[in-house]
C-alpha cells in the first residue's frame with residue numbers, strides 16, 4: 001500500500017466519522033420531544049399582532065408566557081409589533 005492510498009483512506013474514515021456525527025446529531029434533534037407547554041394559569045392573555053417586514057405576514061398572539069411577548073421570527077427576521085388590538 002503506498003502512502004497516497006493510506007492518506008486517502010484516513011481522509012475517508014475521518015469524513016465518515018464526521019458525517020456520522022452530523023447525522024446522529026440531526027436525528028437526535030428531530031427525536032427530542034419538545035418541552036411541555038407551561039400550565040394554562042402561567043400564560044397571560046395578550047392581544048398583540050406581529051407583522052413580518054419581509055413578506056407582510058401578520059399574526060395575532062392571544063396567549064403568551066409573559067405580558068410582553070418576544071416577537072417571533074419569520075423570513076429569518078424578527079417580526080414587527082403592530083399596535084395592540086383593543
Ligand SMILES: [Zn+2]
Nearest residue numbers: 052055074075
Ligand atoms: Zn415572512
